[in-house]
Amino acid sequence: MKLDGTRITGAVAALVGLLAVVEASRLAEDTLTGGPGPRFLPVSLGLLVAVLGGTIALRPAPDRTRETPAGAGAVLRIGGTLAALVLYALVFERLGYLVSTSAFVVVLMAAYGERRWPVVLAVAIGGALATHAVFARWLGVPLPPGLLGP
Amino acid sequence: MTDVLQNLGMGFAVALAPVNLLYCFVGVLVGTVIGVLPGIGPVTTVAILLPLTFGMNPTSALIMLAGIYYGSQYGGSTTAILINTPGESASVMTTLDGYQMARAGRAGPALGMAAIASFIAGTVGVVLLMLLARPLVAVALSFGPAEYFALMLLALCTLGGLVGESVAKGLLTGAFGLLLGTIGSDPLTGASRFTFGIPSLLDGLEFLPVAIGLFAVAEVLTTAERSVAQQVYETRITGLLPTREDWRACRATLPRASVLGFVVGVLPGAGSTLASILAYLVEKRASRHPERFGTGVIEGVAAPEAANNAASAGAMVPLLTLGVPGSGTTAVMLGALMLWGLRPGPLLFEKNADLVWGLIASMYLGNVMLLVLNLPLIGLWVRLLRVPTRVLLPFILLFSFTGTYAVSANVFDLYVMVVFGILGYLLQRHGFPVAPIVLGLILGPMLETHLRRALILSRGDWSVFVERPIAATLLAAVVLYLALPIALWAWKRARRQPRGARA
Numbered sequence: 266m267k268l269d270g271t272r273i274t275g276a277v278a279a280l281v282g283l284l285a286v287v288e289a290s291r292l293a294e295d296t297l298t299g300g301p302g303p304r305f306l307p308v309s310l311g312l313l314v315a316v317l318g319g320t321i322a323l324r325p326a327p328d329r330t331r332e333t334p335a336g337a338g339a340v341l342r343i344g345g346t347l348a349a350l351v352l353y354a355l356v357f358e359r360l361g362y363l364v365s366t367s368a369f370v371v372v373l374m375a376a377y378g379e380r381r382w383p384v385v386l387a388v389a390i391g392g393a394l395a396t397h398a399v400f401a402r403w404l405g406v407p408l409p410p411g412l413l414g415p
Numbered sequence: 416m417t418d419v420l421q422n423l424g425m426g427f428a429v430a431l432a433p434v435n436l437l438y439c440f441v442g443v444l445v446g447t448v449i450g451v452l453p454g455i456g457p458v459t460t461v462a463i464l465l466p467l468t469f470g471m472n473p474t475s476a477l478i479m480l481a482g483i484y485y486g487s488q489y490g491g492s493t494t495a496i497l498i499n500t501p502g503e504s505a506s507v508m509t510t511l512d513g514y515q516m517a518r519a520g521r522a523g524p525a526l527g528m529a530a531i532a533s534f535i536a537g538t539v540g541v542v543l544l545m546l547l548a549r550p551l552v553a554v555a556l557s558f559g560p561a562e563y564f565a566l567m568l569l570a571l572c573t574l575g576g577l578v579g580e581s582v583a584k585g586l587l588t589g590a591f592g593l594l595l596g597t598i599g600s601d602p603l604t605g606a607s608r609f610t611f612g613i614p615s616l617l618d619g620l621e622f623l624p625v626a627i628g629l630f631a632v633a634e635v636l637t638t639a640e641r642s643v644a645q646q647v648y649e650t651r652i653t654g655l656l657p658t659r660e661d662w663r664a665c666r667a668t669l670p671r672a673s674v675l676g677f678v679v680g681v682l683p684g685a686g687s688t689l690a691s692i693l694a695y696l697v698e699k700r701a702s703r704h705p706e707r708f709g710t711g712v713i714e715g716v717a718a719p720e721a722a723n724n725a726a727s728a729g730a731m732v733p734l735l736t737l738g739v740p741g742s743g744t745t746a747v748m749l750g751a752l753m754l755w756g757l758r759p760g761p762l763l764f765e766k767n768a769d770l771v772w773g774l775i776a777s778m779y780l781g782n783v784m785l786l787v788l789n790l791p792l793i794g795l796w797v798r799l800l801r802v803p804t805r806v807l808l809p810f811i812l813l814f815s816f817t818g819t820y821a822v823s824a825n826v827f828d829l830y831v832m833v834v835f836g837i838l839g840y841l842l843q844r845h846g847f848p849v850a851p852i853v854l855g856l857i858l859g860p861m862l863e864t865h866l867r868r869a870l871i872l873s874r875g876d877w878s879v880f881v882e883r884p885i886a887a888t889l890l891a892a893v894v895l896y897l898a899l900p901i902a903l904w905a906w907k908r909a910r911r912q913p914r915g916a917r918a
Contacts, residue, residue: 270841270844270845271845271846274841274842274845274847275587278587278591281591282594285594285609288609289597289608289609292606292608293604293606300867300870300871300873300874300875301866301867301870302604302606303601303603303604303606303608305867306593306597306863306866307594307597307608307609310590310593310594310597311594313586313590314587314590314591314594317583317586317587317590318587320583321581321583321584321587324583339639339640339641342639342640343636343639343640346635346636346639346808346812347636347837349812350632350812350833350836350837351833353816353829354816354826354829354830354832354833357816357820357826357829358826362817366813366816366817369809369812369813369816370809370810370813373805373808373809373812374805374806374809376639377639377804377805377808377809378805379803379805379806388806388809392809392810392813396813396814396817399467400466400817400821403470404466404467404469404470404821405470406466406817406820406821406824407824408817408820
């Protein structure tokens with residue numbers, strides 16, 4: 266049986282479903298009023314996810330999903346995006362909005378192949394300032410000040 | 416009838432207020448732009464712009480979000496015709512004949528007919544919405560928990576079954592979404608489930624970070640994987656008005672596709688993409704020259720464009736009257752209504768009549784604005800296609816992050832968004848639809864409450880779901896729906912068997 270992405274996804278889903286069943290089994294079942302309690306739906310859904318995931322994982326024929334091997338450029342773009350996403354979330358409050366956002370846009374544009382650095386810096390800093398104006402000034406969202414803050 | 420007109424009058428009074436006119440205009444404008452830009456669809460836009468509406472009153476905000484929704488159906492046709500790339504999925508069918516018309520030098524009439532068909536269908540859709548809403552509300556007021564449970568189950572099953580490559584994949588993501596909906600305190604007893612000691616999870620997963628992650632972040636990752644290079648198309652567009660022959664060819668197409676699109680839009684789970692596909696196929700079958708479809712016939716542009724606009728009006732019917740969304744975009748709009756503390760459902764028509772009728776009236780106005788906006792500005796939209804993806808993608812992510820943070824200023828939401836972004840990317844890569852997850856997450860707590868309330872009322876007797884006729888009918892539809900693909904599969908297998916044995 267060929268191991269393709271669809272089958273792996275199905276298998277992972279089945280595992281998640283089973284874990285949910287195990288975790289939810291600890292909940293109380295009966296309520297005083299009759300009818301199912303808090304355990305009923307999570308356990309049923311966990312089982313359903315496990316069965317559907319298992320069905321997909323063990324399906325006879327793999328389907329025609331476009332699983333083209335990613336080229337070097339695609340790996341750089343995906344990797345760059347993922348790294349930027351995780352790092353941005355990690356430093357968002359510590360470095361503050363303007364610094365972390367500018368850095369985020371620089372990393373992304375570089376990963377997507379923009380090499381004109383003055384353009385990159387202008388878009389990054391301009392974008393950070395503009396979105397800051399919209400969210401912090403206009404909508405009153407308390408964006409983290411971080412390094413530049415009081 | 417008189418009360419419909421009276422309500423509509425009230426609606427127009429609301430929609431014509433300067434501030435609402437402005438937001439309607441902003442909505443359709445943003446929607447058109449979004450529709451033109453490839454790789455970012457209406458559901459992404461509604462999700463990432465939702466936080467911007469928190470400061471507005473709900474009526475203005477809903478008017479704007481709806482404008483984005485139907486505006487994007489207009490914009491999507493522009494790229495479909497000019498560069499053979501649908502701006503969003505509902506314009507897929509428009510590429511078939513629209514692009515061929517553009518290659519034959521008839522880009523102008525194709526764009527013009529797309530805009531006019533959208534306008535006519537949008538208006539027909541709004542009229543039907545208005546006429547259908549009242550009777551449906553009357554029926555919905557008699558719904559008890561059993562009926563709502565059955566209805567939500569049906570919505571999830573049809574959405575799960577229709578959007579994906581296979582029914583199993585759609586049902587899996589729908590069930591997973593429902594499972595995510597059980598995270599947090601149990602709505603009836605308060606027992607905490609799947610919280611793993613994380614305080615942020617006690618209230619359940621916030622829907623907006625999940626929706627933004629699954630739609631916006633995943634879409635950026637998918638686009639980044641493909642390629643960020645893009646072709647710039649140079650074309651001269653002359654004469655946007657369709658000829659008299661074009662009009663004659665579309666005489667029957669426009670009303671047919673409008674009504675069909677609306678009906679498909681009303682059905683839970685069947686959105687504008689399906690509507691446009693069906694309309695195209697119906698038109699091809701009804702045509703006297705079906706063999707010419709795909710070579711640049713004007714009906715091939717008018718039918719899908721009319722249908723997808725009518726469908727977005729149709730999709731408002733279950734959302735407003737029953738509080739049950741039928742698509743990814745309306746699911747996000749339902750989430751928005753709940754964030755504003757409104758309870759979607761039949762009572763919305765009584766308690767928030769100004770909001771509902773204001774929205775309906777604004778859709779008339781929005782359709783006029785779109786026609787006025789689209790015909791003269793098509794040249795501008797074409798130029799918009801040159802915004803480089805490497806600038807566009809970082810900004811979509813930037814808005815995703817800031818919008819998510821704006822909801823409750825909690826970094827935990829950012830992690831949720833990133834995790835669901837990666838999950839959505841991986842799922843889409845392997846043909847699993849993500850919209851059912853969002854629908855499941857939003858409907859989950861309601862579905863569970865209705866299920867358990869129905870059983871409390873019946874003292875644990877499950878026959879309540881088959882004894883009440885409406886609930887039984889809806890559940891029968893669910894069973895039929897699930898059994899049908901299995902039966903088809905078994906039938907195909909049985910037919911294939913002898914041939915396989917011979918070989």
